Amino acid sequence: MYLIKEIKEIAPKIKKMVIDAPLLAKKHKAGQFVMVINTEKGERIPLTIADKNPEKGEITLIFQEVGKSTIEMGLRKAGEHLFDIVGPLGKPTHIENYGTVVCIGGGVGTAPLYPIAKKMKEEGNYIITILGARNKDLFILEKEMEDISDEFYQTTDDGTKGRHGLVTDELQNLIDSGKKIDLVLAIGPAIMMKFVSLLTKKYNLPTMVSLNSIMVDGTGMCGACRVSVGGVTKFVCVDGPEFDGHQVDFDELMKRQAMYKDLEEKALKKLLEELKEKEPCGGHHAR
Amino acid sequence: MPDKKWIPQPKKPRTPIPEQKPEERRRNFKEVALGYTPELAIEEAYRCLQCKTPTCIDGCPVGIDIPGFIRDIGEGRFEDAYYTLKKYNSLPAVCGRVCPQEDQCEEVCILGKKFKPVAIGRLERFAADWFMESGKTEDFKLEPPTGKKVAIIGSGPSGLTCAGELAKKGHKVVIFEALHKPGGVLVYGIPEFRLPKKIVEIEVENLRKMGVEIKTSAIIGKLFTIDELLEEEGFDAVFIGTGAGLPYFMGIKGENLNGVYSANEFLTRVNLMKAYMFPEADTPVKIGKKVAVIGGGNTAMDAIRTALRLGAEEAYIVYRRSEAELPAREEEIHHAKEEGVIFQLLTNPVEILGDENGWVRALKCVKMKLGEPDDSGRRRPIPIEGSEFEFPVDTVILAIGQGPNPLIQETQPDIEVKKWGIIKIDESGKTSKKGVFAGGDIVTGGATVILAMGQGKKAAQTIDKYLQSGEW
Ligand SMILES: Cc1cc2nc3c(=O)[nH]c(=O)nc-3n(C[C@H](O)[C@H](O)[C@H](O)COP(=O)(O)OP(=O)(O)OC[C@H]3O[C@@H](n4cnc5c(N)ncnc54)[C@H](O)[C@@H]3O)c2cc1C
Ligand SMILES: Cc1cc2nc3c(=O)[nH]c(=O)nc-3n(C[C@H](O)[C@H](O)[C@H](O)COP(=O)(O)OP(=O)(O)OC[C@H]3O[C@@H](n4cnc5c(N)ncnc54)[C@H](O)[C@@H]3O)c2cc1C
Ligand code: SF4
Ligand code: SF4
Ligand code: FES
Numbered sequence: 018m019y020l021i022k023e024i025k026e027i028a029p030k031i032k033k034m035v036i037d038a039p040l041l042a043k044k045h046k047a048g049q050f051v052m053v054i055n056t057e058k059g060e061r062i063p064l065t066i067a068d069k070n071p072e073k074g075e076i077t078l079i080f081q082e083v084g085k086s087t088i089e090m091g092l093r094k095a096g097e098h099l100f101d102i103v104g105p106l107g108k109p110t111h112i113e114n115y116g117t118v119v120c121i122g123g124g125v126g127t128a129p130l131y132p133i134a135k136k137m138k139e140e141g142n143y144i145i146t147i148l149g150a151r152n153k154d155l156f157i158l159e160k161e162m163e164d165i166s167d168e169f170y171q172t173t174d175d176g177t178k179g180r181h182g183l184v185t186d187e188l189q190n191l192i193d194s195g196k197k198i199d200l201v202l203a204i205g206p207a208i209m210m211k212f213v214s215l216l217t218k219k220y221n222l223p224t225m226v227s228l229n230s231i232m233v234d235g236t237g238m239c240g241a242c243r244v245s246v247g248g249v250t251k252f253v254c255v256d257g258p259e260f261d262g263h264q265v266d267f268d269e270l271m272k273r274q275a276m277y278k279d280l281e282e283k284a285l286k287k288l289l290e291e292l293k294e295k296e297p298c299g300g301h302h303a304r
Numbered sequence: 305m306p307d308k309k310w311i312p313q314p315k316k317p318r319t320p321i322p323e324q325k326p327e328e329r330r331r332n333f334k335e336v337a338l339g340y341t342p343e344l345a346i347e348e349a350y351r352c353l354q355c356k357t358p359t360c361i362d363g364c365p366v367g368i369d370i371p372g373f374i375r376d377i378g379e380g381r382f383e384d385a386y387y388t389l390k391k392y393n394s395l396p397a398v399c400g401r402v403c404p405q406e407d408q409c410e411e412v413c414i415l416g417k418k419f420k421p422v423a424i425g426r427l428e429r430f431a432a433d434w435f436m437e438s439g440k441t442e443d444f445k446l447e448p449p450t451g452k453k454v455a456i457i458g459s460g461p462s463g464l465t466c467a468g469e470l471a472k473k474g475h476k477v478v479i480f481e482a483l484h485k486p487g488g489v490l491v492y493g494i495p496e497f498r499l500p501k502k503i504v505e506i507e508v509e510n511l512r513k514m515g516v517e518i519k520t521s522a523i524i525g526k527l528f529t530i531d532e533l534l535e536e537e538g539f540d541a542v543f544i545g546t547g548a549g550l551p552y553f554m555g556i557k558g559e560n561l562n563g564v565y566s567a568n569e570f571l572t573r574v575n576l577m578k579a580y581m582f583p584e585a586d587t588p589v590k591i592g593k594k595v596a597v598i599g600g601g602n603t604a605m606d607a608i609r610t611a612l613r614l615g616a617e618e619a620y621i622v623y624r625r626s627e628a629e630l631p632a633r634e635e636e637i638h639h640a641k642e643e644g645v646i647f648q649l650l651t652n653p654v655e656i657l658g659d660e661n662g663w664v665r666a667l668k669c670v671k672m673k674l675g676e677p678d679d680s681g682r683r684r685p686i687p688i689e690g691s692e693f694e695f696p697v698d699t700v701i702l703a704i705g706q707g708p709n710p711l712i713q714e715t716q717p718d719i720e721v722k723k724w725g726i727i728k729i730d731e732s733g734k735t736s737k738k739g740v741f742a743g744g745d746i747v748t749g750g751a752t753v754i755l756a757m758g759q760g761k762k763a764a765q766t767i768d769k770y771l772q773s774g775e776w
Contacts, residue, residue, distance in 0.1 A: 044527055054484060058578065060586040061484075086586055101484045103521035233577065233587070236482050236523060238549035238709065239569035243560055250553060250560060255711075269560055272662035276562045280588035287583050 018098040022075060024091075028157050030082040031125055032091045033067075039074030041066070041104055047136040048110030048227070048259060050129070052235040053078070054101040055090045062086050063232045063254070065129035066105065067158075079128035079157060085284040092292075106235045107258045110225075112136045116199035117143040119191065120166075121184050121213055123205020124150060127158050129227055130204045137202075138165040145196075146170065147187045149209065153178035185212050198222050203262060207271045214262030224262035228253045230270060231277070244270050310375065312353045318420040319348035326642040330612050333496045333580060336639055337401075337426075342382070345430040349378035352422045355414055360424060363412035365758045368392040370409060370424055377427055383440065385431035390442075393428075394468045395461060395757060397436065397503045398490060400429025402602075403754050406634045436506055444514050447474035452771045455480060455539040457524045457712065460488020461753045462744025462760035463545035464511060469764030471514040475771060478539075479511075480522040485576060488547055490753070492576040493568070495606050497613070498636075501575075525711040530719075534739055541739050541767050544719075544727060545760060548745035550707040554598070558656030559702070563592060563664035567599070567607040567703035574610050589614065592698030596620040596667055598653055599703030600629070601750075605636040607701045608645050619645045620697070624652040624672050624685040648695075650674070652687065656700055667695045708746050724749065733763030738776050741767055 023035040041051065045066045052061040068077040082088045093099070110133045118137050122130040127148055138144050146166040150156045151174045163169045170187045171179030180187055184205075191198065201224040203213040210226040217224040230242040230253045237255035244251055247264035251257065322338040323329075329336050340348065352374045360370045369388055376385035389396040403409075405425040413421035435442075452475045456463045459481040467477045485491050487504040512518065524530065524546075533539045551566035553559050570589065573579040577587035595611040597604045600623035612619045621640070623630060626649050630637055641647070648669075655668040671691035674683035708725045720728045720736035726749055727742045729735055735742050743759030745751055770776065 040527060058581070058585040060577065085583075101521050103482070103484065103523065105526055106523075233569055233572055234483065236709075237711065238551065239572050240551045240553065240566040241569045243553075245560060269662070272562060273560065276590065277588045280582065280590070284583040284586065284588070 018100065019102050021093055021095055021097050021099060023095050024093060026091075027079070028155050030091075031155070031157050032080055032082065034078045034080070034090070034093075035075050036078065036099065036102070037074060038076045038102060039071075041102065042069040042071045042074050042076050045069050045076065045105045046109035047112065047132040048129075049105035049107050050235075050258065051076075051078075051102050051104030051106060052232070053090070053099060055086060055093070056100050059089075059100060060086050061103075061233060061235060063106075063229070063235055065132075065227075067128040067131055069132075079125065081125040084281050085288045088285070088288060103235065106254055108256070110136070110259055112140050114141045117145065117197060118200045118202060119145045119147065119188065119198055120162075121147045121188065121201065121203040121205070121209075122149070122162070123184060123203075123209040124155065125157065126205030126209070126227075127156070127162065130202070131158050131161055133202065133204075134162065135165050143167050145191065145198075147172065147184045149173070149184035149187075149205070150178075151175065183212070184209060185216050188213065188216060192216075192220055192222075200225065201262075202226075207267050207274065210262060210265075211267035211271075214265065214267070218263045225259050226262040226265060227258045228260060228265065228270060229258070229274075231274060244273075310354050310378065311350070313350050314353055314415050314419055316347070316351055318351070318423055319344050319426075321423070321426050326639075326644070329497065330609075330643040331615075333613055335500055336497050339433055340426055340430040342380075342434070345377050345427060346380065348423050348427060349374045351415065352378070353414065358414075360409045360413045360422070363409040364392075365408065365752075365754045366392045366761065368409075368428075373431060374422065374424070374427055377431060382431055382434045383438070386435040389428060389431055393754075393757065394465050394761075395507055395753070396428050397432035398461070398499060398507070399754050399757070400425050400427070400432055401499050402494060402633075404633045404752060408754070436503070442510060442513075444472065444510075446472055446514060449476070450474045450771065452476065452540045453478070453538055454767060454771075455524075455533045455537070455542045456545060457530075457542065458482075458488060458545040458547055458744070458746075459486035459508070459518065460545055460547045460744060460756060461490060462547075462746075462756035463488070463543065464507065465757040465760035466543045466545060466743065466764045466767075467511055467516045468514065469761055470767060471511065471516050473764075473768045475768070477516045479516060479518045480524050480527075481518065481520045482523040483576065484521050486518050486520060488545075489549075492572045493603065493606065495571065495575055495610050497609070498606065523711065525715040530712065530716045530737075530740060540771055541741065543760070543763055543767065544712055544735070544740065544742040544746055545744045545756070546709045546712055546746045547756075548706045548750040549709045551702070552705045552707060553702060554653070554704060556653060556655050558658055558664070561656055561658040561664045562662050563590060563698055564656060564700045565702070567597070567603045567701050568706065570607055570701050571603075571610065574614070580614060590699065591616055592664075593617045594620075594697045595699040595701065596622050596648075596695070596697040597701045597703055598622045599705070600625070601631040601703065601705070602633060602636060603706075604703035605632045605640050607703050609636075609640055609643060611699065611701070612643055612645065616699070620648050621645055622648045622651050622653060622667065622669065624650065625682060626650055626674060629682045650685065652685065653700075654692070657694065664698055664700050665696065667697055667700060669693055669695055706745075706750050708749065712746075732766040733759065734766060734776075739770070
């Protein structure tokens with residue numbers, strides 16, 4: 018059982034949760050994640066440790082409410098307990114002074130990006146950040162990212178903030194401006210990482226992505242999270258989550274992510290109905 | 305009760321065990337075999353000859369006094385039978401159910417020469433179940449505290465056994481388990497219909513009563529390394545019982561299609577995460593109409609029979625050798641057939657074919673024939689040229705074996721490993737690193753519950769000696 022110390026909405030449908038977990042706060046390294054079980058009957062869902070405070074013994078998770086588990090977790094209150102958390106999992110990011118690192122965050126992908134970018138900055142890298150979102154309200158960790166960036170750009174699909182367009186447009190712009198780029202780090206929806214990787218491949222820019230495959234145990238014993246990297250099957254939870262973006266078969270990843278779509282919808286529908294019964298006026302989650 | 309004269313009745317047919325009917329049980333998760341009643345148990349016990357030099361004992365990896373506990377049962381002293389078993393085997397309710405008896409104790413029971421062997425496993429199960437149901441509390445004889453602390457990594461049968469033995473010796477024991485529930489394969493792998501989870505829970509609870517502390521969701525290699533356990537966390541010795549949980553894939557085309565599972569994933573979703581209760585439980589599992597499991601061991605049987613219970617209309621075992629080589633327990637093969645599983649023997653998949661959306665649509669297989677025996681003594685399957693055929697299925701589960709979990713070996717390179725990452729130990733259970741011991745599937749590769757327990761027990765004896773003498 019893990020005490021929830023704080024929970025708040027930081028953008029529409031994106032929640033930040035601060036949890037009392039001293040050992041995890043002490044052991045975590047940038048790039049690693051945890052498996053969270055909300056309630057006794059809950060799934061094990063992977064979430065990145067977005068921030069930590071080892072002195073206070075706290076970790077921060079930032080999650081987007083996309084389905085049953087994350088919506089239900091978003092309804093939890095400070096003072097309640099999460100059923101279980103296991104971690105830290107996955108290989109920590111290899112951090113060194115590369116030179117200039119472009120950090121690209123798409124949507125909630127900024128949450129896993131932040132601790133890595135922060136560490137990269139501490140190592141003396143020149144950090145260029147590009148954050149992308151559908152509209153201006155959906156950005157998270159803007160201030161935190163801006164603080165650690167040497168250059169900071171934003172893009173929105175609808176033009177409500179920053180460049181009107183996609184993160185790849187901004188990246189193309191940087192490349193065209195002749196800037197020397199030593200590493201591109203992209204974390205976000207699979208489709209975004211795919212297009213970033215396709216672009217950087219053209220210019221031979223080393224590219225690291227962090228994959229969000231479906232997981233069960235997160236410890237390497239089930240193979241649910243397998244992806245093809247360079248034609249070889251890898252387990253995201255133990256071999257990753259970071260891989261060379263030029264080697265990843267993103268189309269396969271996206272197909273596998275959709276494997277339980279119908280069942281997920283069923284679970285979500287049931288949850289929304291239950292919530293409606295509790296809150297006759299509809300509740301803010303009823304659609 | 306005074307000892308009666310023992311008049312064995314070996315010619316009586318082996319006493320059948322009451323079971324759920326195949327038509328019923330193929331769609332529910334309740335236990336298949338219901339167990340002997342006291343009358344049936346006594347009847348079966350009396351088939352035993354009470355041999356002066358019992359051969360059966362040699363067949364049992366932990367050397368249980370088999371005639372001893374059978375005599376206890378025959379004479380109605382069920383509690384005595386339980387304690388006789390417990391002297392050798394800390395999990396009799398589990399072993400009575402899952403040991404491959406036909407290759408162990410029952411294989412060498414003298415009765416087997418002329419008649420059917422005594423149903424040793426069923427009797428063992430009876431004694432253990434009787435004790436659990438009697439509501440009696442177990443009398444643990446614990447030695448006074450020694451002040452020594454031992455870390456056990458993994459809570460499968462090897463770790464549980466090692467923990468129990470060390471607790472009895474008065475050592476402080478802490479088990480670290482990666483998953484959120486203790487029990488290893490007994491909880492995430494072997495299904496409820498073969499081994500009710502309640503039994504594992506009771507055994508784990510017993511360990512707690514003995515003072516063993518169990519830390520779940522604690523992965524050694526991530527949360528702590530073994531060095532940290534020894535140097536910073538105050539442990540005097542460490543036992544590694546992390547099992548063989550790494551699922552193997554075949555390396556054929558199409559393995560990453562949707563609808564393809566490792567048996568580990570499939571069984572973990574259903575057993576540990578309770579996907580059979582979806583959407584009451586949150587973890588989903590996908591099961592098609594036509595399900596093929598590749599492999600012929602216990603894991604394969606568990607997977608296919610689980611698929612049936614989740615509603616599969618057609619259930620196939622695809623195995624590359626013949627019936628005689630199927631490595632699963634005899635009883636499981638028999639049960640699977642009764643439940644309607646179809647065995648596609650001498651058949652090997654060469655590719656998994658998908659549809660345009662990335663879902664499995666068929667298996668491409670080749671027919672096999674048996675050649676000369678290989679290293680394992682089993683006849684080697686050879687593909688028959690030109691025999692390829694397509695076999696429409698919508699779910700494929702790979703149950704072709706598991707390798708040792710690699711996490712410990714990666715983070716602790718000073719522990720010597722053999723081929724495939726199997727941890728090397730000497731005959732007493734010591735690894736190459738001082739203060740560190742190992743046992744179970746992590747040192748044997750996928751084996752059996754009783755072998756894992758035997759090794760856990762052996763290591764506990766060595767650990768106890770080491771803690772007392774300090775000598776390596
Ligand atoms: C290493 C890693 C780190 C992640 N970090 C974050 C993070 O910091 N913040 C965040 O918002 N999200 C993160 N995710 C994604 C997050 O795990 C999923 O959004 C979440 O599991 C969805 O669960 P759900 O029940 O709410 O939605 P569902 O309705 O179950 O599914 C919605 C979508 O989430 C994906 N998903 C479902 N179940 C799982 C699962 N068990 N594992 C992974 N993906 C799943 C599916 O592709 C599906 O399309 C991470 C994923 C991975 C693999
Ligand atoms: C589906 C299936 C059916 C089977 N059926 C039978 C049968 O009928 N009869 C039979 O005799 N045998 C059977 N077996 C084999 C038997 O279950 C195993 O041989 C036995 O469980 C091995 O015990 P173990 O203690 O070595 O490891 P396991 O039972 O594998 O337990 C190891 C435990 O260690 C944990 N762990 C791993 N790494 C770490 C880490 N780094 N930190 C903390 N914890 C860790 C794991 O989560 C796991 O809980 C079956 C196996 C499977 C998979
Ligand atoms: S532990 Fe297994 S091998 Fe030994 S007597 Fe019992 S059933 Fe037979
Ligand atoms: S060998 Fe068979 S008959 Fe003889 S003691 Fe053992 S179980 Fe009884
Ligand atoms: S999630 Fe099970 S192996 Fe990666």
